[in-house]
Amino acid sequence: MKTKITELFEIEHPIIQGGMHYVGFAELAAAVSSAGGLGIITGLTQRTPEDLANEIRRCREMTNRPFGVNLTFLPSVTPPDYPGYIRAIVEGGVKIVETAGNNPQKWLPALKEAGIKVIHKCTSVRHSLKAQSIGCDAVSVDGFECGGHPGEDDVPNFILLPRAAEELAIPFVASGGMADGRSLVAALSLGADGMNMGTRFIATQEAPVHDNVKQALLAATELDTRLVMRPLRNTERVLKNAAVDRLLDKERALGPKIKFEDIVPEVAGVYPRIMLKGEMDAGAWSCGMVAGLIHDIPTVKELIDRTMAEAEAIIGKRLAGFMRA
Ligand SMILES: Cc1cc2nc3c(=O)[nH]c(=O)nc-3n(C[C@H](O)[C@H](O)[C@H](O)COP(=O)(O)O)c2cc1C
Numbered sequence: 001m002k003t004k005i006t007e008l009f010e011i012e013h014p015i016i017q018g019g020m021h022y023v024g025f026a027e028l029a030a031a032v033s034s035a036g037g038l039g040i041i042t043g044l045t046q047r048t049p050e051d052l053a054n055e056i057r058r059c060r061e062m063t064n065r066p067f068g069v070n071l072t073f074l075p076s077v078t079p080p081d082y083p084g085y086i087r088a089i090v091e092g093g094v095k096i097v098e099t100a101g102n103n104p105q106k107w108l109p110a111l112k113e114a115g116i117k118v119i120h121k122c123t124s125v126r127h128s129l130k131a132q133s134i135g136c137d138a139v140s141v142d143g144f145e146c147g148g149h150p151g152e153d154d155v156p157n158f159i160l161l162p163r164a165a166e167e168l169a170i171p172f173v174a175s176g177g178m179a180d181g182r183s184l185v186a187a188l189s190l191g192a193d194g195m196n197m198g199t200r201f202i203a204t205q206e207a208p209v210h211d212n213v214k215q216a217l218l219a220a221t222e223l224d225t226r227l228v229m230r231p232l233r234n235t236e237r238v239l240k241n242a243a244v245d246r247l248l249d250k251e252r253a254l255g256p257k258i259k260f261e262d263i264v265p266e267v268a269g270v271y272p273r274i275m276l277k278g279e280m281d282a283g284a285w286s287c288g289m290v291a292g293l294i295h296d297i298p299t300v301k302e303l304i305d306r307t308m309a310e311a312e313a314i315i316g317k318r319l320a321g322f323m324r325a
Pocket residue numbers: 017018019020021023042070072099100101121142145146147148149175176177178196197198199200285286287288289290
């Protein structure tokens with residue numbers, strides 16, 4: 001399949017693995033890239049720029065295909081060493097960066113000067129247009145279904161994607177709720193040039209997370225995610241568990257008075273315990289509604305190959321079959 005996204009990133013299939021905290025290590029990124037998609041290492045999961053440089057080296061040893069690095073810009077009192085992380089990316093020869101969170105404008109010149117292509121993750125048409133206007137090469141449009149931070153507008157992909165297609169000149173991928181060939185064809189129909197998957201890639205053999213996390217995704221249905229931190233305007237879609245129940249109780253009890261400090265036990269520093277140690281009730285972790293469509297733990301290559309085969313069959317047989325001769 002050839003789309004503006006496969007051409008832009010010089011990949012075989014229009015499938016991207018979005019950055020995921022404590023999931024997007026070299027093993028997963030390399031597996032996705034080797035299978036013809038675009039794998040992404042999560043920059044901030046690496047504690048220092050030196051660690052990121054090392055992770056990039058490890059990934060390069062595992063694949064000779066292009067891969068990217070995710071840089072998430074979050075509001076924080078003591079911001080991470082972003083210039084250091086960017087140096088590690090540039091010096092590591094990485095040519096694709098997925099930015100997310102705050103407007104990446106401040107960091108674009110350093111990336112562009114190094115010939116890096118930037119895809120910015122957006123949850124609205126207005127943010128997508130902003131990304132286009134500041135010089136991003138593509139956007140990843142994240143609908144309300146997505147795992148992680150869906151923003152505060154709550155527009156699902158059936159509306160968001162065609163709206164993005166109406167307004168954008170740069171290519172975009174559909175993100176949020178994507179699981180298989182059906183998702184890919186739907187995304188292309190709605191105007192996207194490919195798809196980005198997060199949650200689905202966690203339930204693969206190569207995802208270097210504890211088996212408990214994969215089993216939790218198999219057990220979950222589309223009804224099992226919750227939105228947390230809405231009162232803080234930092235909404236996150238997570239898998240329901242004991243910590244999330246506690247967090248939501250606090251939100252109800254404290255109402256608009258709630259502060260980040262009130263929920264620190266449920267959200268701060270919980271990812272290593274969940275993803276690496278498999279302590280499934282340690283805190284809130286991002287998970288998309290697409291969990292309801294996850295029924296197995298294939299290898300990344302099996303997942304990508306069957307997605308492409310299914311997409312081709314839908315386009316060539318099912319859809320073509322509806323047309324009268
Ligand atoms: C466990 C998990 C961690 C994530 N961490 C990040 C992150 O650190 N930075 C980021 O930009 N997006 C992050 N995301 C969002 C994904 O990159 C992607 O946009 C999202 O998962 C797409 O929705 P889906 O889960 O329905 O496929 C995370 C998602 C999950 C499920």
